[in-house]
Amino acid sequence: MTQSDITPTVLLTGPTRGIGRALLERLLVHPARPRLVLLARDPLALDEAVATSRDAGADARGILLDLADLDSVRSALQEVTELIRTGELSPIDVAMLNAGGQFLDRRQTSAQGYELTFAINVIAQHALLRGLQPLLGPGGHVVLAGSSTHRGKRRSFGLVPDPVWQEPAELALTDDTPRGAFRIERERGGIAYATSKLALVTLAHPWAARLGASAQRLNVYDPGLVAGTGLVRGMPAYMDWVWRNVMPAMSVLPGATTPRGTARHAVALALGDRHGDRNDAYIEIGRETRAEAVTFDAGRQSRLWAWLEAATDPVGHPDIPMIDRELPEGGGGTPGESTHRPVGQR
Numbered sequence: 001m002t003q004s005d006i007t008p009t010v011l012l013t014g015p016t017r018g019i020g021r022a023l024l025e026r027l028l029v030h031p032a033r034p035r036l037v038l039l040a041r042d043p044l045a046l047d048e049a050v051a052t053s054r055d056a057g058a059d060a061r062g063i064l065l066d067l068a069d070l071d072s073v074r075s076a077l078q079e080v081t082e083l084i085r086t087g088e089l090s091p092i093d094v095a096m097l098n099a100g101g102q103f104l105d106r107r108q109t110s111a112q113g114y115e116l117t118f119a120i121n122v123i124a125q126h127a128l129l130r131g132l133q134p135l136l137g138p139g140g141h142v143v144l145a146g147s148s149t150h151r152g153k154r155r156s157f158g159l160v161p162d163p164v165w166q167e168p169a170e171l172a173l174t175d176d177t178p179r180g181a182f183r184i185e186r187e188r189g190g191i192a193y194a195t196s197k198l199a200l201v202t203l204a205h206p207w208a209a210r211l212g213a214s215a216q217r218l219n220v221y222d223p224g225l226v227a228g229t230g231l232v233r234g235m236p237a238y239m240d241w242v243w244r245n246v247m248p249a250m251s252v253l254p255g256a257t258t259p260r261g262t263a264r265h266a267v268a269l270a271l272g273d274r275h276g277d278r279n280d281a282y283i284e285i286g287r288e289t290r291a292e293a294v295t296f297d298a299g300r301q302s303r304l305w306a307w308l309e310a311a312t313d314p315v316g317h318p319d320i321p322m323i324d325r326e327l328p329e330g331g332g333g334t335p336g337e338s339t340h341r342p343v344g345q346r
Helices: 018-028 043-055 070-085 116-135 182-212 237-245 247-252 259-270 298-312
Strands: 009-013 035-040 060-064 092-097 136-145 217-222 282-284 287-289
Touching: 009 018, 018 035, 018 043, 018 259, 035 043, 043 060, 060 070, 070 116, 092 116, 092 259, 116 136, 116 182, 116 298, 136 182, 136 259, 182 217, 182 298, 217 259
Parallel strands: 009 035, 009 092, 035 060, 092 136, 136 217, 217 282
Antiparallel strands: 282 287
16 A cells, blocks of 8 residues: 555556556456556557446546657646646556567667667656656655566576667667568567666666655566567567467466466555565565666666656656757657557557
């Protein structure tokens, strides 16, 4: 249970499918009966999630959010801010930033021209955190979506390659090499995903310190290997069939689980049923472990933070009008229409 309210207000991104859908289902049966703010990209799926929540007796509302577009992030933050300002919504007690993306290459871009995986999994998360920080209630708690892929391929049963760290400006660039065979492109997409999660876990530490100074908390939840969720879409038909129908059998292995199983642990963390005194912790399928040592590198944290501040300014401050600006150095080109296909984002 949260410290600030016997009926907590929970904000959840990506509630329409996969792990996010399981999180929503778990929240709907939690004894706290939280008020729900649901953010998702697909308007029809979002309407369905809100309707399902209301049918279950929850006070729920939906807000459109496309993590591949910082303008959409800004718009969603403005809407939440206005709801709180007018008293229609209480300050946020718990923010579960579940939504993310994984793609089969490293060639797609966000609306602002950044490599799509890095844009969704890192840049947009930082923008959300900037905007949500002043909207959190006393004792507010943020849960970020980690991944064991940040530790290397040994923790994903070899399914996802090792992360390859580069400076943020490089991570934000798309692959401009000649297109290779499917296997090569998929490998590069996997590296981009693992590296984006390494960056997010790295970013979590300074954010936890920042929120901790205000008696608020931020923790990372690692759901484990959860096959069959639809996170990786756009796969060839045979691979998609295997992922959805064969891979879930791996849930019996250590480090793997099911959407419902991992959702139970994630909601317990978020609402303080377990690990209620923890800040800057790494919780893996309900068990506290420790993020990889490299994520605590102060220099790496500082450079990543500085780059993201430049990339997201002033997205995190809804009262500041957007202005035309150049991307941070190495930011992936001039802003323009997103080239991403609507796949792979929870």
